Amino acid sequence: MSLIRVENLSLDIHGTPILRDVSFDIxxxxxxxxxxxxxxxxxxxxxxxxxxxxxxxxRAGRALMDGRDLFGLDExxxxxxxxxxxxxxxxxxxxxxxxxxxxxxxxxxTLVIHGAARRAEALEIARAKLDRVGLDGARFPLDRxxxxxxxxxxxxxxxxxxxxxxxxxxxxxxxxxxxxxTTQAQILDLLRGLVAEExxxxxxxxxxxxxxxxxxxxxxxxxxxxxxxxxxxEALFRRRAHPYTRAxxxxxxxxxxxxxxxRPDTLLEVAGLRRSYALPRRTLFGPAPRMxxxxxxxxxxxxxxxxxxxxxxxxxxxxxxxAILGLEAxxxxxxxxxxxxxxxxxxxxxxxAAMQVVFQDPYGSFxxxxxxxxxxxxxxxxxxxxxxxxxxxxxxxLCDVGLTAPDADKYIHEFxxxxxxxxxxxxxxxxxxxxxxxDEAVSALDVRVRAQILDLLARLQESHGLGYLFISxxxxxxxxxxxxxxxxxxxxxxxxxxxEAVFADPAHPYTRxxxxxxxxxxxxxxxxPRNAPVV
Amino acid sequence: MRRAPxxxxxxxxxxxxxxxxxxxxxxxxxxxxxxxxxxxxxQAPNAQHWFGTDHFGRDVLSMIMVGARIxxxxxxxxVGMGMVLGVPLGLLAAANRGGLLDEVIMRGNxxxxxxxxxxxxxxxxxxxxPSAVNAIIAIGIFNTPVFARVARGGALSLWTLDYxxxxxxxxxxKLRISAEHILPxxxxxxxxxxTIQFSLGILAEAALSYVGLGAQPPMPSWGRMxxxxxxxxxxxxxxxxxPGLAIVLTVLGLNLMGDGLRxxxxxxxxxxx
Numbered sequence: 001m002s003l004i005r006v007e008n009l010s011l012d013i014h015g016t017p018i019l020r021d022v023s024f025d026i027x028x029x030x031x032x033x034x035x036x037x038x039x040x041x042x043x044x045x046x047x048x049x050x051x052x053x054x055x056x057x058x059r060a061g062r063a064l065m066d067g068r069d070l071f072g073l074d075e076x077x078x079x080x081x082x083x084x085x086x087x088x089x090x091x092x093x094x095x096x097x098x099x100x101x102x103x104x105x106x107x108x109x110t111l112v113i114h115g116a117a118r119r120a121e122a123l124e125i126a127r128a129k130l131d132r133v134g135l136d137g138a139r140f141p142l143d144r145x146x147x148x149x150x151x152x153x154x155x156x157x158x159x160x161x162x163x164x165x166x167x168x169x170x171x172x173x174x175x176x177x178x179x180x181x182t183t184q185a186q187i188l189d190l191l192r193g194l195v196a197e198e199x200x201x202x203x204x205x206x207x208x209x210x211x212x213x214x215x216x217x218x219x220x221x222x223x224x225x226x227x228x229x230x231x232x233x234e235a236l237f238r239r240r241a242h243p244y245t246r247a248x249x250x251x252x253x254x255x256x257x258x259x260x261x262x263r264p265d266t267l268l269e270v271a272g273l274r275r276s277y278a279l280p281r282r283t284l285f286g287p288a289p290r291m292x293x294x295x296x297x298x299x300x301x302x303x304x305x306x307x308x309x310x311x312x313x314x315x316x317x318x319x320x321x322x323a324i325l326g327l328e329a330x331x332x333x334x335x336x337x338x339x340x341x342x343x344x345x346x347x348x349x350x351x352x353a354a355m356q357v358v359f360q361d362p363y364g365s366f367x368x369x370x371x372x373x374x375x376x377x378x379x380x381x382x383x384x385x386x387x388x389x390x391x392x393x394x395x396x397x398l399c400d401v402g403l404t405a406p407d408a409d410k411y412i413h414e415f416x417x418x419x420x421x422x423x424x425x426x427x428x429x430x431x432x433x434x435x436x437x438x439d440e441a442v443s444a445l446d447v448r449v450r451a452q453i454l455d456l457l458a459r460l461q462e463s464h465g466l467g468y469l470f471i472s473x474x475x476x477x478x479x480x481x482x483x484x485x486x487x488x489x490x491x492x493x494x495x496x497x498x499x500e501a502v503f504a505d506p507a508h509p510y511t512r513x514x515x516x517x518x519x520x521x522x523x524x525x526x527x528x529p530r531n532a533p534v535v
Numbered sequence: 536m537r538r539a540p541x542x543x544x545x546x547x548x549x550x551x552x553x554x555x556x557x558x559x560x561x562x563x564x565x566x567x568x569x570x571x572x573x574x575x576x577x578q579a580p581n582a583q584h585w586f587g588t589d590h591f592g593r594d595v596l597s598m599i600m601v602g603a604r605i606x607x608x609x610x611x612x613x614v615g616m617g618m619v620l621g622v623p624l625g626l627l628a629a630a631n632r633g634g635l636l637d638e639v640i641m642r643g644n645x646x647x648x649x650x651x652x653x654x655x656x657x658x659x660x661x662x663x664x665p666s667a668v669n670a671i672i673a674i675g676i677f678n679t680p681v682f683a684r685v686a687r688g689g690a691l692s693l694w695t696l697d698y699x700x701x702x703x704x705x706x707x708x709k710l711r712i713s714a715e716h717i718l719p720x721x722x723x724x725x726x727x728x729x730t731i732q733f734s735l736g737i738l739a740e741a742a743l744s745y746v747g748l749g750a751q752p753p754m755p756s757w758g759r760m761x762x763x764x765x766x767x768x769x770x771x772x773x774x775x776x777x778p779g780l781a782i783v784l785t786v787l788g789l790n791l792m793g794d795g796l797r798x799x800x801x802x803x804x805x806x807x808x
Binding site: 325326327349352355356357359360361364365366367368369375378379381382424427 | 696697698700701702703704705706707715716719720
C-alpha cells in the first residue's frame with residue numbers, strides 16, 4: 001500500500017515539455033529520493049504534487065493519495081491539504097522565513113490556519129515542535145526572530161513548520177544544499193529521526209548522490225523530465241543499469257588525472273595576515289567592538305602547485321580571498337606575489353597581472369551587455385598598453401578552454417553554466433597569469449559538468465604551469481584537484497599538509513569532524529557491477 | 536521578435552501626436568498665435584477655427600500646437616538636466632557606498648526632496664524673474680535627486696555581482712567600473728524613470744505657467760491658457776477644456792509609454808508575461 005502513487009505525470013509549460021510519464025510510489029514511513037541534475041524536473045515534480053505550478057502549465061496523469069486523485073481537487077481542497085497532509089521544506093532557509101515575525105508565530109500559524117488549534121494551544125504545540133527539531137526553549141524562546149538564528153537553525157524552524165501538523169508526506173527540496181557540511185549532517189540526522197519516529201514519508205529531492213545514499217530507501221534518477229531508473233537505493237547504486245546513472249556516478253567520483261607540476265619556488269606568500277571589522281557600537285561613546293575575520297594566517301603557495309583552502313561559511317575564507325586578490329586592506333601581515341610588491345588595494349596595475357580569479361556563480365560573473373570577446377579581454381586593462389594581437393589572444397584562450405573562436409562574438413546568455421565557467425577561465429588565462437584563485441569555481445555546477453571543468457583545470461595547470469588556490473567547502477572536489485590542503489576555522493588555519501595525508505589521517509579534531517560529516521556513498525556499493533551491460 | 540506591448544504602442548502613439556503638433560508648429564500653424572482679431576473672439580469650435588477662439592480672437596488650435604512646443608521643450612530639457620546631474624551623483628554615491636561621500640550626496644538629495652518643486656520654482660523666479668528658462672532650471676533641480684536615487688539603487692545591487700569583482704581584479708577603478716559596467720546595466724531603469732519624470736515635468740511646467748512663473752506672454756503655454764480661461768469658464772468652457780485635455784492626454788501617453796517600456800526592458804517582467 002503506497003501513500004502517494006504518481007502515474008504517468010506529464011507536464012508542459014507554455015508548450016515546452018518539462019516532465020514525461022513520471023511514475024513512482026512512495027510507501028508510508030519511507031524515504032524516497034529523487035536525484036538528477038539541474039533542469040531534470042525534480043522540483044517541478046514536487047510542485048506538481050502540491051499543485052503549485054506556474055502559469056501556463058498543462059498537466060496529464062494522476063497523483064493518488066489514499067485513492068484520491070490530487071489533480072482532480074480544486075484549489076480550496078488543495079489548501080486544506082498543503083501543510084496539513086503534505087509539508088514542504090525548501091533549499092534556502094535564509095529567505096524561507098518571514099523576517100518580521102517571530103519563529104513561534106510562524107510555526108503556530110500553520111496550526112491556526114488549518115483550524116487545528118487556537119493561538120494559545122498552537123504556541124504550545126509550536127514549542128513542542130521546536131524542541132523536537134532541536135531548538136530548546138531555554139536558548140530559542142518562541143519570540144526569537146529569524147535574523148537571530150544561523151542558517152542551520154532557520155532550516156530547523158522550517159522543518160518545525162512543515163511537521164507542525166504531522167503531515168503524512170514531507171517534501172524536502174534540496175534541504176541541505178545551502179548549508180555547511182557539519183550542519184548538513186545534523187539536518188540529515190534530524191530528517192532521518194523524524195521519518196523513523198513520526199512515521200511520515202519523505203520525498204527527498206537532491207542532486208547529491210551521497211546524501212541520497214545515506215537517507216533514502218528508494219531512489220529514482222531523473223534526466224530531462226523522465227525517470228530513467230528507479231529501485232531500492234542499495235540495489236540501484238550497485239547495479240547502475242542505465243547509462244545516465246552510470247555517467248552520474250562516474251562524474252561524482254571523478255578525479256582528474258594530474259601530473260604534479262609543483263616547483264620549489266614560492267609564488268604566493270601570506271604572512272601573519274590579520275583583518276578585523278568594526279561592529280555596530282553598543283554604547284554611544286564606547287569603542288566599537290570588532291570582529292576578527294582573519295587572525296594571523298600564514299602560508300606559502302609554490303609555482304605550479306594546487307593548494308586547497310577548506311572551511312565552512314563565516315570562517316574568514318572570503319575575507320582572506322579578497323585580501324589575496326588585493327581588494328581588501330589588511331591590518332597586519334603582508335601578502336607577496338613572487339616576492340614583489342606587497343598586494344594591497346593600492347598596488348600598481350601591472351603587478352596585478354600575474355594573478356586572476358574565477359568565481360562561483362557562472363550567471364553573475366559576466367556583464368550581460370558585453371560580447372564574449374570584450375569580457376575575456378578585460379584583464380588586458382592591467383597591461384601597460386592594449387595588445388595589438390588582442391583578438392587572436394582571446395580566440396586562443398577560448399580554444400584553450402574548449403570553446404571556439406566564433407564564440408567570441410556571442411553574448412553570455414547564449415551559453416550554459418558550464419560554458420560560462422569555461423569563459424571565466426578563459427578570462428583568467430588571457431594574461432598568462434601564474435596564479436589563479438578559484439573561489440568555489442565548480443560549486444554551482446552539475447556533477448558531469450563539474451568533472452569536465454576539473455579535467456580542464458588539471459590540463460591547463462600542466463600546460464600553463466599555473467598555481468591554483470582552490471577555495472571550496474566541498475571536500476571531494478578539494479581532494480580531487482589539490483596537492484596540499486589547508487583547513488580554516490574561525491579566522492585561523494587549524495591544519496595544513498599534503499592533501500592525501502590530511503584526508504587519510506586528519507590531525508585536528510575539526511578536520512576529523514568535517515570529514516566525518518561529509519556524506520559518502522558506501523564504497524562497497526561502488527564496486528564495478530559484475531553483470532554490467534556493455535556500452 | 537517579440538510584439539511590443541499594447542501599452543507601449545498606445546502611449547507612444549498618444550505622445551507622438553503631440554510631439555508632431557509641436558514640430559509642425561515650428562513651420563506652420565493654422566493662424567498666427569500673436570495676431571489678435573477682436574471681432575472673432577470667444578467663438579465656439581467651428582469649421583474655420585476647429586478649437587474655437589479665445590477672448591482676443593486667437594485660434595486655440597494654433598495656441599495648443601505652439602504650447603505643446605513649450606511644454607515638451609521644457610520637460611525634455613528639465614529631465615535631461617536631472618539625468619545629467621543626478622545619474623553621476625547616484626553612481627558616485629553607490630561607488631562609495633557606506634562612505635562619507637555617499638552620506639553627503641544622499642543627504643543633500645533628501646534636502647532637495649524636502650522642498651516641493653513649486654516652492655523651488657517660486658524661489659528661483661523670485662530671484663531671477665519669471666521665464667521659461669528659469670522654469671526649466673527649477674524643474675531640472677527637482678528632477679536631480681530622483682535620478683540620483685534611481686541610479687544609486689540600481690547600482691548598489693550591481694556592485695555585489697561577481698563581474699564587478701572581476702573588473703576590480705582587472706585593475707579597474709570605481710569611476711571606470713561605474714561607466715563601463717554599471718551605467719549600461721541600469722540604463723533601462725533610467726529610461727523608464729525618464730518617461731515618468733517627463734510627464735511630471737509637463738505637469739510642473741503647466742503649474743508654473745498657471746501661476747505666471749513659466750513662459751511669458753505672448754508665448755502661449757498650456758498652463759497659462761488654463762489660467763486665462765478660468766474667468767470665462769461659464770460662457771467659453773472650451774478654452775479651459777481643450778488645453779486641459781492636451782495636458783491630460785500627453786501625461787497619460789507618457790505614463791503608458793513608461794509602463795510599457797518597463798515591461799519590455801525588464802527581463803524579469805518579460806519572463807513573467
